[in-house]
Structures are given as structure tokens and as C-alpha cells.
Amino acid sequence: MDYKIYNVETLTRLSQDYHQRAVAKGFWDKRHTEGHYFMLTFGELHEAIEADRLGKWAKLTPEQIERLRSLEGEEFVKEFIRLVKGTVEEEIADTVIRLLDILGYMIEYRILSDEETSTDLGVSSFYIEGVTTLADTLWPILQEACYLCAKYAHRPAILYAIRSLELTCYHMGIDLMAHIDLKIKYNETRPRLHGKKY
Structure with missing residues (x-):
């Protein structure tokens, strides 16, 4: 599989950029x-599961994605x-954006060594084959990411989660990078936080 994000x-x-x-x-x-940021x-991911429960999926065609990309303001x-x-797609995109933001923070503040930011990524990914609920698909990703945080460090957990979510989206027919781009474009239209807690 050719990963668009995972390299x-x-x-x-x-x-x-996202940080x-x-x-x-x-x-x-x-x-x-x-831990707060994680x-x-x-x-x-909980919001994605709730969107699924409510039947809120974008299911955008490539044409709809291109049309949205062409619109402004x-x-x-x-x-x-x-x-x-x-929608489910927006919430998964939000998850990956936040994971990348945390990774960017770790790079900027030298929490990661140069070797950690440039070596082989070498983490596995996860996807359940067959018919399953979105919650059942996302639960093992969350579970393994928490295990990796506790056992090793935050970087492998972030990378594992990003790669697994990208693979999951691929199998569900979601263009994750397109949804990330659309969400970033939408976020640019929103004002800076004013007293809102993060």
C-alpha cells in the first residue's frame, strides 16, 4: 500500500505545519x-463513533472533494x-491532525532526538478484516496506542495510530488526506481561541 501520510x-x-x-x-x-493532549x-475518535451511531458519513465522491477544494470564503x-x-470522516481527520500537532510539538521542543525524527518509522499498523462496527475497528487502535505510550514512548504510539487510521480509512474508501486538507481549510476560517480551554 502506498501511504500518503505515513512516510x-x-x-x-x-x-x-499543523503544530x-x-x-x-x-x-x-x-x-x-x-496525557491531556492525548x-x-x-x-x-469518540466523536467519530458518535457520528457513526447517528449515521453521519460524508461519503464524498472525488468530484465533490474537488468542488469543495475550489470554493472559497x-x-x-x-x-x-x-x-x-x-461526520465520521471529519472526526477521524481531526484525530490525525491532532496527532500530527503533538508530533510537531515534540519535534519543535526537541523532545524527540534527530534520530527519532528521521529514522525508519518501523511501526506496525492495524486493521480488522470483515464486517465490524466502527467502534470495534477503532478500539484496538486506541488500546494499542495506550499500551505503546505506557510501555515505550509517545512517538511510537502516535505513529502507530496515524498509520492504523490511514489504513482503516483506505479500507473504508475514505480519502483521509483530502478530508484533512478540507478540515485545515475550514479551520483557517475560524477565529483564534478566546479564553476557550484546550
């Missing part, structure tokens, strides 16, 4: 523990809210 160059570029965007929006004005991140916001907001 060193793309992960490094996206994580640094700077989060900083600019005020998400890092007050620093918290790493709980917020994996809370996005209020027209884009209106169509994004109508077609994507609150």
Missing part, C-alpha cells in the same frame, strides 16, 4: 501534560458544514 518526509512536514497552525489558533497558549486527541464554509461537519 518520514510527509509526517515531518505536516506535523510541523504551527495550532499555536497560531491559541491551542498551545496554556501548556498541559502530554485524551483530547482520542476524544475525536463563506461559500466553502457553508458547503463544508453541509457536507462534512460532524
